[in-house]
Amino acid sequence: MAGDGAAIEVAAADCHACPFRTDCTRSVSAGRQIVIPSRRLYEIQRRNRTDQNSQEWKHRYQHRAGVEGAISEAARAYGVRRCRYIGLEKTKVQHQLAGCGMNAARITDWIERDSQPVPERSQTRFTALRSTVTQS
Secondary structure, eight states, X not given: OTTSEEEEEOOHHHHHXXXXXXXXXXXXXXXXXXXXXXXXXXXXXXXXXXXXXXXXXXXXXXHHHHHHHHHHHHHHHSOTTSOSSSSHHHHHHHHHHHHHHHHHHHHHHHHHTTTOOOOOOOOOHHHHHHHHHHHO
16 A cells, blocks of 8 residues: 555455355455555545535535536547647647537537537436435
8 A cells, every 4th residue: 555554465265265255355366455544544534524524625526526527528538548649748739639629529519409508417316316315
């Protein structure tokens, strides 16, 4: 774990003989591995998880959540995860051109819909379950 905690590995031979193996690990060949973070890292994770429940954090995260879809589209549809050029300047140009392509595709979709807004998507089962649980 890069020196910031402890890693515990159980030998594969010990894991294979264990009756609880399927409940403990999905690995077919290796044994169980457990990583225990250092106290410092644990405190940082705990503080971050607590902060995620605050309204300020949720407000800040809205901006990131809005960008995540564009990043995913750029990586999957336009291949920006791997650059075809060497050097930061050429990489920037590739990413900017990919962004222009994404914008052009979105404008084309918008024009084809006769400038109508995107229709509301139906609610997924998970979203319905989540709203039911939070209302209870």
